[in-house]
Amino acid sequence: MLHGQVIAVVVPAHDEAAHIGAVIASMPAFVDHILVVDDASADATAEIAGACGDARIRLTRHAANLGPGAAIATGYRQALMLGADYIAVMAGDGQMDPDDLRPLVETAIARGGYVKGNRFLHPRARDMPLWRKLGGMAVGGVTTMMTRQAVSDTQCGYTVIDGPSCQRLITHGIWSGYGYPNDILMTLDELGIPVSEAPVRPVFAGQKSGITPARAGPLFAWTLVRLALRHGKLFLAIGVLAFWTACGVKGPPRPVFAPRPPGAETVSASGNAVTRPGETTGEDHK
Ligand SMILES: Nc1nc2c(ncn2[C@@H]2O[C@H](COP(=O)(O)OP(=O)(O)O)[C@@H](O)[C@H]2O)c(=O)[nH]1
Ligand SMILES: [Mg+2]
16 A cells, blocks of 8 residues: 555566566565456466465456557456556566656655656656657657647556546546557546656666567557547548558558457456466456
């Protein structure tokens, strides 16, 4: 607990066997629940998480790979069922400094709503690869145009949300693929939920991302078009599409609105037990 509040941390993880153990081991003592969501990893991510012996862990396995947004949504639903007052997201790849969690949560307690980490505001901002920084700023600029929120590091996944706001966000729905940070910001704007920022240290220590420089341009252009359409901003969608076409980019890189198949989640009891893909424990966490 922190300042009398129940704190949960959602840890989305896909093929993070190399990092997940360290992420769990570094979780601050004030965290009450660690909700690891294994997004159908092909490696030993779930086994390592399940074997680390931390009583705060609750491990969920998606039977199919649904994307980082869907993994976060699964964790959010569980955190709400556990009665968390504040829910953070900390990636399973070790790119989020656990020392930044406390100030993020305290900002959420002070201001309410949604708090987003901002790597550009941190003294170590120069540690970010240039293409990530410039690409992130460009996408942030467009997202800010689509919302009334001046958030500069829109692609940072290190966040905290208060329980009631999380309930409203989940009821509205979260985009399953890589556009989820932008989708969440636009949904929060529509719901009138306040967004604040707090500096977080950028960590780039050789972790692999699903976003490569070659994939980033078409992925973000397509994401922004779909986002604009989803949130009723047709003219912006046409503008982005025109720009994208003018740049000679062909075809979307992958579908982003992955449906959630029935029975896609399997949930273990808290502790070390790990369910196999396709098996269930009989608990209904949807
Ligand atoms: N690449 C990828 N990551 C996923 C997926 N589902 C959950 N994740 C987790 O989501 C987090 C963020 O993904 P990552 O590729 O590192 O995004 P980035 O840090 O913004 O480049 C990581 O902890 C991943 O393990 C998925 O389908 N693909
Ligand atoms: Mg990452």
